[in-house]
Amino acid sequence: MLSHVSDNLRRLRQAAGLSQTALAKASGISRRMIVSVEGGEANISLSSLDKLAAAMGVGFVDLVRDPARESRADINEVTWRGKASESAAVLLCSAPATTETQMWLWSLGPGDRYDAEPDPQGWHEMVFVTEGVLDLRLVDGVQQHPAGSYAVYATAQTYSYANTGSVPVRFVRNVVS
Numbered sequence: 001m002l003s004h005v006s007d008n009l010r011r012l013r014q015a016a017g018l019s020q021t022a023l024a025k026a027s028g029i030s031r032r033m034i035v036s037v038e039g040g041e042a043n044i045s046l047s048s049l050d051k052l053a054a055a056m057g058v059g060f061v062d063l064v065r066d067p068a069r070e071s072r073a074d075i076n077e078v079t080w081r082g083k084a085s086e087s088a089a090v091l092l093c094s095a096p097a098t099t100e101t102q103m104w105l106w107s108l109g110p111g112d113r114y115d116a117e118p119d120p121q122g123w124h125e126m127v128f129v130t131e132g133v134l135d136l137r138l139v140d141g142v143q144q145h146p147a148g149s150y151a152v153y154a155t156a157q158t159y160s161y162a163n164t165g166s167v168p169v170r171f172v173r174n175v176v177s
Contacts, residue, residue: 009063011067013056029044029052046080059094061091065091118157118158119155120177121156124153124175125174129169134161136160138159
């Protein structure tokens with residue numbers, strides 16, 4: 001799924017002096033999943049990557065970026081793919097916040113959906129739709145956001161993005177933690 005995650009996870013885990021078993025205990029992610037990710041065989045969720053990064057004391061970006069690039073301002077890595085060929089999430093860049101701020105470029109093909117797990121309290125997202133109509137599903141209901149509109153919401157809740165239309169949806173997503 002992600003071009004650099006396998007090598008980065010192994011390198012960062014070893015640098016932290018953690019065995020796969022110790023990382024599993026610290027992160028709440030199964031050892032089996034860690035073995036699969038390090039072997040390049042698993043499609044792991046974004047929130048699980050976040051848990052692994054936190055357990056090693058590194059940022060999410062450190063797990064997904066090309067280690068040859070030193071700048072967090074130029075990441076440009078695919079970190080999620082959906083079932084439709086047009087569906088992908090590209091982490092463009094990151095900037096510091098209390099913990100971190102990330103900017104993503106997302107696209108969802110017709111009929112595709114991304115379901116997110118809740119983030120820790122205090123985290124937020126900002127989305128700006130550039131093409132199509134994004135269905136933003138939050139605990140209190142579905143909000144439709146056409147091109148040119150935006151939304152800001154807390155992500156300490158279950159939420160999802162969906163494209164119920166017939167054309168691709170594209171949007172910029174900022175994660176603030």
